[in-house]
Amino acid sequence: MGYVAVRGGGRAIEESLRLFELERASSGASVALDRVQACFPDAIDQVMGESSLYAPRLAALAFKQARGSVEEAVFLLRAFRSTLERTSETCVVDMEDMQVKRRISAAFKDVPGGQVLGATRDYSHRLIDFSLADETDGDVRDAAARLRKHFAEAPDDARFDGHLPKVLDYLRDQGLIPSCENDDTPPADVTMASLEFPCVRSARLQTLARGMTQAVEAFGYAAIRGYGPAHPTVGELRSGTVELCVAADASDDADPLDAFYLGDMRVCEVESVFEVESDAADASGAGLSFDIGYGLVMGDTETKAVAMSVLDHCLELGDPRYPTQDEEFVLYHVDGVEAQGFISHLKLPHYVTFQSKLDTVRTARERQAHAASV
Amino acid sequence: MQRLYNFAFFDEASKREIRRAIVKGISVPGYQVPFASREMPIGRGWGTGGLQVTLAIIGADDVLKVIDQGCDESVNAVNIKKLVCATTDVETVEDTAAATIIQSRHRIPEEPLRSDQVLVLQVPTPEPLRSFEPSEAKTRALHAEADYTGAWLGLFDRIVRFGEGSTGADHPCLVNGRYVMAPSPIPRFDTTKLDGSEHLTLFGAGREKKIYAVPPHTRVAPLDFEDRPFRVEDFDGLSCRLCGASGVYLDEIVDEATGETVHQCNDTAFCAKRRERAAAGDETKGE
Amino acid sequence: MTDMEQARRVEADVDSCDPCLSVSHLSLRFGAGCPSCMAPDAALERNVCPVCGTVHAVRDVSFDVYPGEIVGIVGESGSGKSSLMKCIYFDQDASEGDVRALPFDGGAGNILDLSSQHKRRVRNTVFGMVYQNPYLGLRMDFSSLSNIAEQMIASGERRVDAMCERGYELLGEVNIPARRAKDAPALFSGGMQQRVQIAKALSNNPPILLLDEVTTGLDLSVQASVLDLILRIRRDYGVGMVVVSHDLGVIRMLADRTLVMLDGRVVERGLTDQILEDPQHPYTQQLVYSLI
Numbered sequence: 003m004g005y006v007a008v009r010g011g012g013r014a015i016e017e018s019l020r021l022f023e024l025e026r027a028s029s030g031a032s033v034a035l036d037r038v039q040a041c042f043p044d045a046i047d048q049v050m051g052e053s054s055l056y057a058p059r060l061a062a063l064a065f066k067q068a069r070g071s072v073e074e075a076v077f078l079l080r081a082f083r084s085t086l087e088r089t090s091e092t093c094v095v096d097m098e099d100m101q102v103k104r105r106i107s108a109a110f111k112d113v114p115g116g117q118v119l120g121a122t123r124d125y126s127h128r129l130i131d132f133s134l135a136d137e138t139d140g141d142v143r144d145a146a147a148r149l150r151k152h153f154a155e156a157p158d159d160a161r162f163d164g165h166l167p168k169v170l171d172y173l174r175d176q177g178l179i180p181s182c183e184n185d186d187t188p189p190a191d192v193t194m195a196s197l198e199f200p201c202v203r204s205a206r207l208q209t210l211a212r213g214m215t216q217a218v219e220a221f222g223y224a225a226i227r228g229y230g231p232a233h234p235t236v237g238e239l240r241s242g243t244v245e246l247c248v249a250a251d252a253s254d255d256a257d258p259l260d261a262f263y264l265g266d267m268r269v270c271e272v273e274s275v276f277e278v279e280s281d282a283a284d285a286s287g288a289g290l291s292f293d294i295g296y297g298l299v300m301g302d303t304e305t306k307a308v309a310m311s312v313l314d315h316c317l318e319l320g321d322p323r324y325p326t327q328d329e330e331f332v333l334y335h336v337d338g339v340e341a342q343g344f345i346s347h348l349k350l351p352h353y354v355t356f357q358s359k360l361d362t363v364r365t366a367r368e369r370q371a372h373a374a375s376v
Numbered sequence: 377m378q379r380l381y382n383f384a385f386f387d388e389a390s391k392r393e394i395r396r397a398i399v400k401g402i403s404v405p406g407y408q409v410p411f412a413s414r415e416m417p418i419g420r421g422w423g424t425g426g427l428q429v430t431l432a433i434i435g436a437d438d439v440l441k442v443i444d445q446g447c448d449e450s451v452n453a454v455n456i457k458k459l460v461c462a463t464t465d466v467e468t469v470e471d472t473a474a475a476t477i478i479q480s481r482h483r484i485p486e487e488p489l490r491s492d493q494v495l496v497l498q499v500p501t502p503e504p505l506r507s508f509e510p511s512e513a514k515t516r517a518l519h520a521e522a523d524y525t526g527a528w529l530g531l532f533d534r535i536v537r538f539g540e541g542s543t544g545a546d547h548p549c550l551v552n553g554r555y556v557m558a559p560s561p562i563p564r565f566d567t568t569k570l571d572g573s574e575h576l577t578l579f580g581a582g583r584e585k586k587i588y589a590v591p592p593h594t595r596v597a598p599l600d601f602e603d604r605p606f607r608v609e610d611f612d613g614l615s616c617r618l619c620g621a622s623g624v625y626l627d628e629i630v631d632e633a634t635g636e637t638v639h640q641c642n643d644t645a646f647c648a649k650r651r652e653r654a655a656a657g658d659e660t661k662g663e
Numbered sequence: 664m665t666d667m668e669q670a671r672r673v674e675a676d677v678d679s680c681d682p683c684l685s686v687s688h689l690s691l692r693f694g695a696g697c698p699s700c701m702a703p704d705a706a707l708e709r710n711v712c713p714v715c716g717t718v719h720a721v722r723d724v725s726f727d728v729y730p731g732e733i734v735g736i737v738g739e740s741g742s743g744k745s746s747l748m749k750c751i752y753f754d755q756d757a758s759e760g761d762v763r764a765l766p767f768d769g770g771a772g773n774i775l776d777l778s779s780q781h782k783r784r785v786r787n788t789v790f791g792m793v794y795q796n797p798y799l800g801l802r803m804d805f806s807s808l809s810n811i812a813e814q815m816i817a818s819g820e821r822r823v824d825a826m827c828e829r830g831y832e833l834l835g836e837v838n839i840p841a842r843r844a845k846d847a848p849a850l851f852s853g854g855m856q857q858r859v860q861i862a863k864a865l866s867n868n869p870p871i872l873l874l875d876e877v878t879t880g881l882d883l884s885v886q887a888s889v890l891d892l893i894l895r896i897r898r899d900y901g902v903g904m905v906v907v908s909h910d911l912g913v914i915r916m917l918a919d920r921t922l923v924m925l926d927g928r929v930v931e932r933g934l935t936d937q938i939l940e941d942p943q944h945p946y947t948q949q950l951v952y953s954l955i
Contacts, residue, residue, distance in 0.1 A: 011447075011449040011450045011451040011452075011453065011454040011455075012449060012454040014451060015451055015454055015455060015458075077415075077419070078417075080415035081415050081416055081417040083415060084386065084390070084414035084415045084416065085381055085382065085385060085386060085387060086387070087387045087389065193412065193414075193415075194412045195410075195412045196410040196411060196412060196413065196585035196586075197585075198410070199511075199512055199513040200513065330510070330511055330512055330513070334512075339415060339419075339420055340420045340421075340583050342419065342420070343419035343420025343421040343422060343424070343583060344420055344421035344500070344583055345421075346419055346421070346422075347419060347420075347421030347422050347500070350422065350444070350451075350452050350481075351444065351445045351450060351451075351452075352445075352482070352561075353445045353627060353642075354445050354446060354482040354483055354545065354561075354562075354563055354625070354642060355482055355544060355545040355546070355561045355563070357563065357609070357625075357626075357627065357628060357642075358544045358545040358563040358564060358565075358609055359544040359545070360628070361542075361544075361609040361610060362540060362542045362543070362544050365540050365542070365607075365610070366538045366539060366540035369539040369540060370538070370539060373539065517779075521779060521780045521783065522780075523780075523783060523817075525813060525816050525817040528816045528821075529802075529805065529809055529812070529813055529816055532809055532812050532816065532823065532826070533805045533806055533809040535823055536806045536808045536809055536827065536844075536845055537806055537845055601821050601822060601823045602821045602822045602823075603822050603823050603824050603825075604823050
């Protein structure tokens, strides 16, 4: 079918959209939003995280509308997010108050509170489970009942109340991590002001947290592989839910107990430890100490959180020899919506600019031919 | 889960913020004002900057024209027009003279614009020094100090190596004797129309989060050397095969039937208007 | 600038007995410093403060350069000679000090205090800089002519033909054939790159040239031609020069007066001949004896 981009564009778009809808509808199947939400929680997490909008049901709808493309679902949700007014800000969340579902440390075998492996596919074999092919809703319900019973019979000492101290406090107490003052500067909002360089850390962390998951992982991988010397040890990875509250009144001395509880949000936090050379002027004079890279992402996207902690540390170092330590290089290029948009814009007509280029190249060639003939 | 959007898509606070950036841009011609570019329902790089500017300034009485590559009916132009109409219900036209806001990608209409019209140009790469200096922090310092050696050197090097300093579209210009500006990828042919124009031109770069402006009656000088003056695309001796116009920006088309190269107006609304007038003239004569 | 103007300027410079460049009490530190190492004659471990760890790269250096004179600065690597040069050329912010450049403002102000815009003007019109590493001084992917044109453009020249003409003239001056003029320095040998750098440094007829280890790493025969070129430039243009080198042989060839630097300070200074004949400081003696 012929495609005329210049004339009749209005009709062409309409027909194109119809054709696209036909492709979708031809499957003859639809999936209820509840099912999307129930069956694809990891995709929903990724969509919400990259959109920086915690709205599971909307994310599920976007995911459905996007026919399962995460990139497209993020695009939809981000555009929706721009139209929302910000009515209030939540109170600061202390990650120590997290209701932990899983918590591991690669640094210490015995951490106060213990390692909590929790639910993870880390140690599963990546073999295709053919039994899922014919799984019914009944099967799923049976499995849930069976497993609930199993965990109800677990011995008491295998339970914990979900509250755990932070692993790195142990290193802090020993003075191995430089302690720093609380910084109460209001954080930047990268969705309300454009990035300025050098970036404040809050802007950097936000940009990484909402960055394209695979881009953050790719840059983080490049950093630990050799393009930016970063050899992290995951001091603590904790994943679970945090409570979000809004203060009853905006004044500074508002009683935190008066705050309104909004709900829970699933997050994953990583604190990575890096060995660094400390200033020679350090009082201890030890020469070596530890520094922390921080990662915090929405949902359960653990690999992204670890990669984010690596990049946070890299950007803190800021050695211009390494692309992974170059703020502009990393922060400008991790955004999925911007990357997708600019790359795909190459498909737009460029007739006018190309005509102009033609003119330039032809003129230059004519001049050279003329010069050669003289 | 039906939801209604505010007039012109954004909430009022967002529109006000964009307008503040626009006012600043007008006050400092050619200076790139950083702004909190919002995520839009169309792709980054597909005109979100121009769209945000249009949505921020549009009122219910405005009449909108959107063109892409000189054409109102081009897919992307239609797409943008659809979004603005869906959230504002403003009237849209193809006739340049009838519009109050003209959003465009890569072209300035042939018909001269008036002081009551605003031209909104979509900008992919607002930084004229980017090819010379990749770092934003550094290019901002270069602008602050009006150090444009890099832009000139790029032109000089092309002349030395290729005997031709023209850059294709998006030829850098010095605005009001102070800031060097990327005029967006309009052909060099259109760049001269920005100089001392009657109308206000606003530039929106969504992905790069910058807004800048050329107010009416502002000097816009394409960078060139005294002995290598700025040169626009050459259409000498060519005219539109449809309306006969010469001295306009022409598309080069291969006639599939004859295999010959033919030319026609790139500005399709302009061409159509000329042909309508000619036809009307013929009819009058016939009567 | 026309030849006449050039001649007039040289004449004027010769007439006056004022230095064209005057550096006083210039220091460069990395670290905050402490009472113990900020004292004028503080004892340091090489150039590091044993108490607070501050590195004193340049300590209280003063010297003058007169028009048509070549001042040599010799020292081993880490002695602070290149850091000193970088401070004068604003590549590095000095911790303190006063630098006057007569051709800029008659010596009215400390050029280290200028705004970055004015500093750029000083770099473009008063100084010509040649780095040891040509990658610092040249745009390797631009043509040689463009490299030479850069500073002319920066100081407002807008005529292509005039800049090309000057470019060819200077390339001839440094013995680079005209047919290579449109090639990028990336395609050149080290010696040729160094000569393009010198041609570039000369493009605006700067009254002061700064040369940092310009012959280091070059073959001996190439070294000789570059040294020759420098002497010819002094003779033809009458510019004042500061030549930094670890090689006393180079300094002997070029410099009228010499400063010997060690651990960030000047340990000996005087006429080059005098220093070579009768070195006073043990370090200088060691340098001179190793030369023979």
